[in-house]
Amino acid sequence: MRPEERDTTLDVGGYRLGMWSFLGQRFTGLLLTFYLFLHLFIIAQVTRAGGPVTFSALARVLERPPYLYLDLGLVAVVLFHAANGVRLILFELNMAARSQGRLFWWLVGPAGLILLLGGAVLLAGVR
């Protein structure tokens, strides 16, 4: 290996919270952007090309397992991205200068609770 070939993008020694949350924010953001295209494309295809009957039939399939589990996974990704994003914005507003590390858990924790509660409600609603 030439010295200048050392990987400096991800191979950066030990990872701590700041690095994980940064990579997590990037990864979930890119994932959600990809999903956005998929979401809009499918709905556009179904409403335009398929019409009302296809739309309702597809909605019935997508609102049950196994797609419902995927949907919950999506909500988990959204909740993480939102909770961590709120933490970064609070830091930037100088409202968490010393506590941004703890704030991560205080925001992501309740987001996880919301996910569990929401998931339970959704799964209970499926007949």
Added chain:
Amino acid sequence: MDEISFRIFRFDPSRDAEARYQLYRIRPEPGLTVLSALVNLREEQDGSLAFRASCRSGICGSDAMLINGRARLACKTQVAEAAGDGTVTLEPLRGFPVLKDLVVDQSDFWEKLVRVKPWLIPGPEPAPERERLMRLPAQQFDELSRASDCIFCACCYAECPMEGRHRAYLGPAALVKAYRFEADPRDAGSAERRGALDHPDGVWRCHHVFRCTEACPKEIDAAWAIQQLQRRLAARHLRLKGDA
């Protein structure tokens, strides 16, 4: 203490095509620092080993290197602490061209530092006939003295993932220095620094990974200082009141 291994990054551009790691065995005395161990190694085992050091007490900032993958000062790191599993791995700072072994070329670092004009730029008032008194209240001095503690060791550059990806980014130490003068009520140089700071490769490249703050051997909260610069510039763009 038992014998331990030093695994050291070796590269001599005049002889080597590739970098390699060389193992050395030492029996450390209690209280031995990584820097002292390196000095001993060079004197007793391998005179060709290259590293940079000067004051040996964490003031000159010369001996920053990767110790077990993290950027630290060799003189402020105890061998006993670093040799958790019996091996201490030493590598040159990440993100800088390697000159030889543990010595890197920091030209880029110094060039970035100068770009933020890290000196007091006085206001337009006429030059006094004798000397100019520029005193600072004690409390404000305390706030700024933290940012003045920087010893330019470049640990924060080696740890910053943005620097690792994007070499044009000004980087933590230069921005900390910029903050030290931007926050100084005696300074009137904001307009002159703005071109460097208010730029995609200036303050806006920071995404708050906090590795600079964690790595700083002088415990400067670099991430916070960069955030302060972002806030000042944002207030200026949005023409918010109460902005200095």
Added chain:
Amino acid sequence: MGRGFWPWFLQRATAVLLLAFLGAHLWLEHFAAPGRVTTYRRVAARLAHPAFVALDWGLLALVVFHGLNGARTAVLDLGLSPAGERAVTWLAVVLGVGAFLLGVDALAPFLGMRAPIPW
């Protein structure tokens, strides 16, 4: 100047608005009426109300901008040439317009509009 600031600032501004818009979207789709299946007719009935139309248009614009502006930042952080940066910016604009048109296309039948994309 402002080349660094505006993408940074708008990312945060859209983020705060999305907390409300996306929160409302997820709530309406999943929890406003638990156990009830979404049908074309229900969606159309909801979209007869201007508040829901505003919610969907706003959400569409915000989420497309936030997603592509964020993706652009992530790519530019890799360090590109000025020409590469311009190319990425234009690619983001083109993808953004495309995504927005897809969204208009999805909403059009519910709103009795002419759809923009001839499939």
